[in-house]
Amino acid sequence: DTAVSQTPKYLVTQMGNDKSIKCEQNLGHDTMYWYKQDSKKFLKIMFSYNNKELIINETVPNRFSPKSPDKAHLNLHINSLELGDSAVYFCASSQFHTDSSTGYTFGSGTRLTVV
């Protein structure tokens, strides 16, 4: 039973399209995240939701809109896709605590290629 699952695993789309990536976790965690990993493997946080409330929103273009219908799900919708959006997007979850030792549990990633 996958702890953090993302769909789709691969996504190839044309510039200008709108696409969504879905994420679900069955760990009972109350916090979920989206990270972007670029071609140089650099990982940067985009968003975080705690109990459906947005708590971290880094400098991300407003073409990216996260949605958390409940604390087990965090989806990412991207409008007007650009070439520079090509990356691997990772969803993660954790139990929110200021001094957490548990780290994150990551999904296996969605490789987005914009052509």
Next chain:
Amino acid sequence: GEDVEQSLFLSVREGDSSVINCTYTDSSSTYLYWYKQEPGAGLQLLTYIFSNMDMKQDQRLTVLLNKKDKHLSLRIADTQTGDSAIYFCAESIGYGNKLVFGAGTILRVKS
């Protein structure tokens, strides 16, 4: 500031020890982590250390923390070919338990 730096590449022979180094900038980080990423996979938490500790050992893994120099290292004893992967150092910053990652160190183990 938020900045985590790592050496980019390390090559060792099977059976040797590997040491991956990391420096971080935020002295308020409570926990520091090491993650492993195999090709095409997500990140797997390997180990972590609480900021008031100097050392933590977990089977073949030893984490050393020098809080004064903001330096973290991961030692893998008896490195195996299955240890070949990218290793990320990360620090936990501020509200929301945001993890800031280094650029990753590619470990290649030669048999």
